[in-house]
Amino acid sequence: MTDILVTYNVYHPAPFGFLTTLFISVTGLNAGSYLASVIFIYLGKKEYLPLAKFSALAVVILWAVAPILLLFDIGQPLRFWHLFVYFDPHSPMAWGAVILTAYPFLASIYLWHLFQNNLKKAKLWGFIGLPIALGSHGFVGFVLSFSKARILWSTSLTPFFFLVTAALAGLALVIIVDTIRYYLILKRFPAAREQELLIFHYLGEALYILIFAELGLILFYLLKLGISPKLFDHVLTLMALGKICTMDLCIPVVLGLILPLVLLVIPKTARSPFGQLIASALIILGIFAMGNLVITAAQSLPLI
Numbered sequence: 001m002t003d004i005l006v007t008y009n010v011y012h013p014a015p016f017g018f019l020t021t022l023f024i025s026v027t028g029l030n031a032g033s034y035l036a037s038v039i040f041i042y043l044g045k046k047e048y049l050p051l052a053k054f055s056a057l058a059v060v061i062l063w064a065v066a067p068i069l070l071l072f073d074i075g076q077p078l079r080f081w082h083l084f085v086y087f088d089p090h091s092p093m094a095w096g097a098v099i100l101t102a103y104p105f106l107a108s109i110y111l112w113h114l115f116q117n118n119l120k121k122a123k124l125w126g127f128i129g130l131p132i133a134l135g136s137h138g139f140v141g142f143v144l145s146f147s148k149a150r151i152l153w154s155t156s157l158t159p160f161f162f163l164v165t166a167a168l169a170g171l172a173l174v175i176i177v178d179t180i181r182y183y184l185i186l187k188r189f190p191a192a193r194e195q196e197l198l199i200f201h202y203l204g205e206a207l208y209i210l211i212f213a214e215l216g217l218i219l220f221y222l223l224k225l226g227i228s229p230k231l232f233d234h235v236l237t238l239m240a241l242g243k244i245c246t247m248d249l250c251i252p253v254v255l256g257l258i259l260p261l262v263l264l265v266i267p268k269t270a271r272s273p274f275g276q277l278i279a280s281a282l283i284i285l286g287i288f289a290m291g292n293l294v295i296t297a298a299q300s301l302p303l304i
Contacts, residue, residue, distance in 0.1 A: 016299065019073035021292045023066060024140055025169075028162065028287065030062040031137040032170015034107065038126040041119060047195055054177045055170070056111050063104055070100075092146055096139040103129070103136045137166045144298075152298035157221050164217050168210040169287045172280035175203050179277040200273050207279065208264045211257055218253070252293055256286010 037055035040048040071080060083097040106129035113122040141162035144153040178200070186193045260279035269275030 016295050017073065018292075019069050021288070021295050023069040023073060024137075024162075024291050024295070025288045026062050026066045026069060027137045027140065028166040028169045028291075029173055029284070030059055030066060030170075031133050031163075031166040032168065033058040033062065033173055034133040034170070035130065035167055036170045036174045037114070038110075038123075038130055041114070041123055041126055047199060050181070051174060051178060051199070053114060054181065055174050056114055058173055058177065059107060060111065063107070067100070092139065092143045096143060099132055099135045099139055103132045106132055134163055134166070138163045147298075150298045152294055155221065157217065161217055161221055164210070164213050165287055165290070168207070168214055169284055171203065171207055171210060172283040172287075175200075175207065175276050175280040176284075178203070179273045179280075182273050197271070197273070200276060201271065204264055204270055204276050207276070207283075208261070211261050211264070211283070215257055215261075249293070252286045252290035255282055256289060257283070260286075 033055045037052045037059065040052035040055065074080065080097075083094055084101075088094050106125065110122060110125040110129050113119075113125055138159045141159035144150070145156060145158040147153045178196070182193065182196050182200075186196055260282045263269045263275050263279040263282075266275075269279075
């Protein structure tokens with residue numbers, strides 16, 4: 001009698017889809033905008049106050065969008081309150097719900113004092129809300145790092161990767177908004193435009209540094225995962241099956257980081273608000289593509 005070995009191929013559905021990727025991108029922009037706004041306030045110069053307020057407005061708009069995306073993604077939005085009634089202190093997702101709930105209240109107090117020009121209290125509440133603001137995005141990486149079966153997520157660097165990405169995206173969004181302000185609002189004020197060019201210079205330098213930090217973190221991220229032929233074989237298989245295309249790999253790094261870095265190195269584009277606008281738009285596009293790649297590719301790779 002011949003022995004027969006039966007192997008069961010269990011299908012594991014992808015728990016996170018496009019709405020999750022979009023939610024991650026929106027919360028990253030939100031946290032980064034809040035961080036930028038608080039930094040502008042702490043710089044203590046009146047010329048940075050409009051940037052702080054524009055960044056704060058971005059926080060309000062983005063926060064109005066983020067919960068809607070999350071509620072649609074969870075499948076049964078009317079049961080979201082279970083996270084609070086059946087709170088489990090050992091669950092990262094439960095603490096994420098607490099952070100996402102506390103953030104709007106603390107941010108609202110900060111925004112109130114900011115737009116009332118009460119900068120002393122704005123600094124205080126901005127500082128108090130900053131860990132929660134960063135946690136609203138960092139907790140996503142923290143939750144993903146517990147997925148031990150997903151090779152692209154199961155590393156302690158994942159939360160830090162999300163935080164650096166948020167700071168980069170937030171600053172890029174600030175530059176985009178300030179560029180619009182520069183060309184549409186300040187065109188009637190030549191002196192203010194000259195002063196704004198100096199601010200663009202500092203914003204460009206900060207963007208330059210954050211891009212290097214992001215590239216360095218990606219390198220450490222790959223080293224932490226362990227660059228192995230087996231991992232490359234999986235990626236090539238996904239590309240052959242059409243689940244990952246060449247642009248999925250090129251857009252995040254080449255268009256989203258390398259090309260903006262080149263634009264910020266060349267003096268002519270680095271000193272131009274329009275050049276920084278293009279670089280910032282590419283960064284936001286690249287960050288969204290990177291988030292989509294990390295989420296999609298991680299769920300397509302075989303479980304370990």
